[in-house]
Amino acid sequence: MEPQPVEDSAPVRGSRLGADDWLDAAVEVLLEDGIGGLKISRLSSRLGVTKGSFYWHFTDIATMKSELADHCRKVQAAAVTRLANLEELPPVERIEGMAGLISDPRRWRMEAAMRRWAETDGSIADSIAELDGQIFQISHQ
Template sequence: MPESSPSRRGSRLTVDDWLDAAMRLLISEGVGAIKISRLCRQLGVTKGSFYWHFTDIAALMTALADHCRRVQADAMETLEGLGSLPPVERIRTMGVLVSDTRRRSVEAAVRAWAETDPHLAKSVIALDSTVFDVAHDAFMELGFDEQQAHARATTLVYVGIGYMAGSEHLDIATDEDKRILVEILTRI
């Protein structure tokens, strides 16, 4: 991804423009890559534009962390909304959600950042707990006992985390791979 873009001097940037640019750097290179000078180059503006919106880099990072927490909260709402689906369809849909390229990239970047940000870590833990709860409920509805439902839900959570972490380095799971995984996990 090119770091510079056409000059924005003819239009005023918004806070969302800055957050989008910071998110692109977070996804592509990690939290350490987010610097005022890099963002200004990427957006084609001067540092004065940055300081119009933020007092310093810490203020931008706070706004970006808040944005990431909202993304995590939206993901939890989406998962909680799956409750009306039949249990196997719920599990399949969770696989579709984690397979979405943009969602996977954002989630992997947020997880990496959460390793050093305790507040962000709380939202990652909350999302993982929601994934577990939704999966656990689905397995219970399928007739598994508590121990089996717990083991299968735990497996699904860790498969999802591993998929996000490893998908940059491994072949993407095919639809058939996902189908087989759901079949294995839901087989009584």
């Protein structure tokens, strides 16, 4: 199953939170304030739960950031796959499809947030460089 971009909506207060809810909240904070804004207290406040809830799903903030990075990589890789699938279309439809993929403002916000994160995390920088290479190859075929 193809990873989907995270949702903008928060879970209903009082509902049981899962790791994905925490990651969704982390994406929103990443988009708003960058990786430096990711704090357990901020995330728990955003979700309306205690900090203890965080520890049911993650050992520490570093573990959550690692899972967030994996999630973001999967979302970006899925976008690259969709781009590669456009290769089989006639030129005009291919350009229209490419325009649709790159015209989403949320995608650009995520792209910018990931590139800022890459400035302080080599593994994120490596992932972005790899994805950039794939996109370059696909777009120049």
